[in-house]
Amino acid sequence: MTKPKNTPLAATPxxxxxxxxxxxxxxxxxxxxxxSVTADPxxxxxxxxxxxxxxxSRNNDNxxxxxxxxxxxxxxxxxxxxxxxxxxxxxxVLTDYNDKLVSAxxxxxxxxxxxxxxxxxxxxxxxxxxxxxxxxxxASNSNVGAILSAGFDVRAARTPATPLTPPTxxxxxxNGISGVMLLSWVSDPYASGYAAQYSENVTPRIWQSVPRTxxxxxxxxxxxxxxxxxxxxxxxxxxxxxxxxxxxVSRAAA
Numbered sequence: 001m002t003k004p005k006n007t008p009l010a011a012t013p014x015x016x017x018x019x020x021x022x023x024x025x026x027x028x029x030x031x032x033x034x035x036s037v038t039a040d041p042x043x044x045x046x047x048x049x050x051x052x053x054x055x056x057s058r059n060n061d062n063x064x065x066x067x068x069x070x071x072x073x074x075x076x077x078x079x080x081x082x083x084x085x086x087x088x089x090x091x092x093v094l095t096d097y098n099d100k101l102v103s104a105x106x107x108x109x110x111x112x113x114x115x116x117x118x119x120x121x122x123x124x125x126x127x128x129x130x131x132x133x134x135x136x137x138x139a140s141n142s143n144v145g146a147i148l149s150a151g152f153d154v155r156a157a158r159t160p161a162t163p164l165t166p167p168t169x170x171x172x173x174x175n176g177i178s179g180v181m182l183l184s185w186v187s188d189p190y191a192s193g194y195a196a197q198y199s200e201n202v203t204p205r206i207w208q209s210v211p212r213t214x215x216x217x218x219x220x221x222x223x224x225x226x227x228x229x230x231x232x233x234x235x236x237x238x239x240x241x242x243x244x245x246x247x248x249v250s251r252a253a254a
Contacts (some may be wrong), residue, residue, distance in 0.1 A: 044079065060101050067094055164191060164238035166246040167216070172231060174254050179223045181253055183231060185246070187216035191235035194218075195242060201228040201250055212236065223253035 058066060071094060074080055074087070083090070133152060140146035147154050169186040183196065193214045199205040210220065223229065230250040235243040 060104070064098060064101055067097070161239040163240045164188060164235040164243035166244045167191075167194065167233050167235050168246065170231065170233055170246055170249045172229075172249055172251040174251075177221075178225055179221055179253060181220045181223050181229070181251065183218040183220070183233070185216050185233055188235045190237060191243075192237040194233055194235055196231065196233045197245070198229050198231045201230055205230065225253050228252045 055063065071090065074083055085093075132150075136147060136150045136152055140150070144154050165188075167185045167188060169184075171184050173182040173184070174180070175182055185194075193212050194216065195212050196210045196218055197207045198210070198220070199207045210218065218233075228250055229252070230248045232245040232248055234245045
């Protein structure tokens, strides 16, 4: 009987080769690709596409991820065998940017913690000074020299409130829009606001009040075109609450 020939066994790759092959396959499957890379030496078909970087809209974290992903996608990409800048130069800047980003994030966290600690300490310091201020106020018997000797300032004495005078310089303007009349006058630094009133030019006056304003100007609308109106304004505040009304100023609506 003829003995069967021994069938040669397939060569088993070394363990290290298996590990390298497994790693290479894993990298191939996990690395995203913008295009399908082949051994075809011809350049891709021109489709008129333009590179979009959108760098100005990316924050530092996003830019770092974007730059790192590009570096991975370029590694071994047959379409770009000789990139500019070179891989060596690009990776050097990428590494430096990553280091500076990590350093900045650490410094930012430390600054936030330091600011929070400073705010807590300031609250405690202000509490101590308020208590010392109360103590000095009582112990000094409200004496100016005694308060100053403690290193504290003395509050200015309150000026008694006085009556405000009527506003001056009332002017009535038109802005070209039918029925609109613009009032303006000289501002009073002591006034908290202003009141205004108007009436048709009749006797006796039939005054109509308008909403109070904090500024030395006012706009009135829906005034009857051709009608003559008279206006007055008064300053609010002072010891009497309101100044006397200013002299009347008249103008026809247009």
